[in-house]
Amino acid sequence: MPSFTAYDGTELAFGTSGDGPPLVCLPGGPMQDSDYLGNLGGLSAHRRLIMADPRGTGGSAVPADPGSYRCDRLVDDVEALREHLGLDRMDLLAHSAGTNLAVLYAQRHPERVGRLALITPSVHAVGVEITGEVRRATALLRKDEPWFPEAFAALEAIVAGKGDAAAFSAIAPFWYGRWDAAARAHRDAEDAHRNQEAAARFSDGAFDPEVTRAALARLESPVLVLAGEVDLNSPVPATAEVAALFPRAELVVQSGAGHFPWLDDPARFVAATEAFLARSAG
Numbered sequence: 001m002p003s004f005t006a007y008d009g010t011e012l013a014f015g016t017s018g019d020g021p022p023l024v025c026l027p028g029g030p031m032q033d034s035d036y037l038g039n040l041g042g043l044s045a046h047r048r049l050i051m052a053d054p055r056g057t058g059g060s061a062v063p064a065d066p067g068s069y070r071c072d073r074l075v076d077d078v079e080a081l082r083e084h085l086g087l088d089r090m091d092l093l094a095h096s097a098g099t100n101l102a103v104l105y106a107q108r109h110p111e112r113v114g115r116l117a118l119i120t121p122s123v124h125a126v127g128v129e130i131t132g133e134v135r136r137a138t139a140l141l142r143k144d145e146p147w148f149p150e151a152f153a154a155l156e157a158i159v160a161g162k163g164d165a166a167a168f169s170a171i172a173p174f175w176y177g178r179w180d181a182a183a184r185a186h187r188d189a190e191d192a193h194r195n196q197e198a199a200a201r202f203s204d205g206a207f208d209p210e211v212t213r214a215a216l217a218r219l220e221s222p223v224l225v226l227a228g229e230v231d232l233n234s235p236v237p238a239t240a241e242v243a244a245l246f247p248r249a250e251l252v253v254q255s256g257a258g259h260f261p262w263l264d265d266p267a268r269f270v271a272a273t274e275a276f277l278a279r280s281a282g
Helices: 040-045 071-085 098-108 132-142 148-159 165-170 181-188 196-202 209-216 236-243 266-281
Strands: 003-005 011-017 022-026 048-052 090-095 113-119 223-228 249-254
Touching: 003 071, 011 071, 022 071, 022 098, 040 048, 040 266, 048 071, 071 098, 090 098, 098 113, 098 209, 113 266, 132 148, 132 236, 148 165, 223 236, 223 266, 236 249, 249 266
Parallel strands: 022 048, 022 090, 090 113, 113 223, 223 249
Antiparallel strands: 003 011, 011 048
């Protein structure tokens, strides 16, 4: 697995797949390795995917300083990867919690960002609120599913501040457009690929939403914000607010998709993402 040396001497790994212009991919979790992204539903047929493993995950080494797991400090790792790849500007794709890192990178290094694709984005770095009412309304789109009653009861407990580990486990079907065997296997593999200590430090003091929002309002790069229609984690109304922060953003809502849209409908996901990347290149 290829690797490079970060600013503090930590060896960081990344995988590559596919052909075409490079696309640097930042996984979510937070602090989960890139394995769960796969080939992004076949996007590797159009782009050379550079799959970064954050420090302390996957093939990347554990740093000497656990404080370096903070999202704002991870920006330097992304910049070191760009330098290692020899790219003057790079196209970035980020998923979920990884979008926090992507927007902080764009804030600090706007001149290095070619095109930016934010897939079912997290809202923490930009300070968008997701209310319990919005989550309930999104969940009710699945009311005809056989697993809905148990999952919705668990969601109600979580929204009321009474959710325990069992409740968070019970709402797992809401994360996928289809709660089938493939979705269950994807969910079951998650914990083994996440660094829980790093995840606990990821957000700690890392975000200043007002400053970030002001910087993104000046970003000249084209931005794709892709939402899943039934995604409970990143509901469409909140994702639309994220898109509105950028002067050159387009919002795409993938019908029937949850938090992992390349799993729910690979062809539709690849078509939307590659159309954006190709159009922005012109």
